[in-house]
Amino acid sequence: MVTPGEDPVLARRARFARAADLGQKLGYSLIALSVVGFVVGLVVGFENRAVTTVVGVALAATAVTLLPAIILGFAVKAAQREDSQREEREQNGGAHAR
Numbered sequence: 001m002v003t004p005g006e007d008p009v010l011a012r013r014a015r016f017a018r019a020a021d022l023g024q025k026l027g028y029s030l031i032a033l034s035v036v037g038f039v040v041g042l043v044v045g046f047e048n049r050a051v052t053t054v055v056g057v058a059l060a061a062t063a064v065t066l067l068p069a070i071i072l073g074f075a076v077k078a079a080q081r082e083d084s085q086r087e088e089r090e091q092n093g094g095a096h097a098r
Helices: 008-044 049-091
Strands: none
């Protein structure tokens, strides 16, 4: 097995995985912030511009961060799954069954 330090493809994939994880954490945190802001808006009223600004900016930032992070995370997992399946096929005598 090749380690990420030895293989530039695995090292790059590890960087993408970290970026996807960070983006997902940030995106979900922004959703939580927007929900909290919405609840505050229900309590104090939506006439307060600060509340509506926080909710709007948090939702917009969520769209910018979370969707690409989720897609990138799926791509990294698919590449890892493909590599493990390829290794398994090679260990089982090189069968090309898909």
